Amino acid sequence: MNRHADFPVPTKNALNAPYWDALGRGQLAYQHCEACGHAWLPARSECPHCLSPEHGWEMATGRGKLISWVVYHRAFNPAFQDRVPYNVAVVQLDEGPRMISNIVGLDPEHPVADQLSIDQPLQLVIRREHDVAIPCFAKVAA
Ligand SMILES: [Zn+2]
Known part of the structure; x- marks a missing residue:
């Protein structure tokens, strides 16, 4: 069995690209809500606390x-x-x-x-x- 081919690599997309790109640079990024201040992972398009779509990325x-x-x-x-x-x-x-x-x-x-x-x-x-x-x-x- 070719384990390399079967290794479950993550799927990078527009939403989570900042997370994977930061890891590639040696940093851990998380999402931060501009409306309520809640912070979370993994990447999602709205705040899990207040559902605001306004969020940014911060470095942990x-x-x-x-x-x-x-x-x-x-x-x-x-x-x-x-x-x-x-x-x-x-x-x-x-x-x-x-x-x-x-x-x-x-x-x-x-x-x-x-x-x-x-x-x-x-x-x-x-x-x-x-x-x-x-x-x-x-x-x-x-
Ligand atoms: Zn929020």
Whole structure:
């Protein structure tokens, strides 16, 4: 099987292009409502809080905290079959948006549950896979 061809690369479009372009430059961008100030990810055409279509893009500091996580023991997509077990985490950026990501830099010799805890401070780590910049997070000291 050609894993490269099967790697699920994101679909870039006019709406989310600022997000993927920023990651390519080493930055994490999020949307910000000009009407109510709400901030969110992933990209959408109107504010999920007040439905205003007036929004802009802001650059995140890359700092956040762990909200929740699970460990996949069975690959969701065959392209990730050789990565199991792997974690999928909900991360909340300091600026407010929550995003689905992976926690990297954990010790593979120890259970994930022993290494992560809710509210764990995290820092953005951008990894390149198949020419796509992927936002991951690593633990940092509180
Ligand atoms: Zn709004």
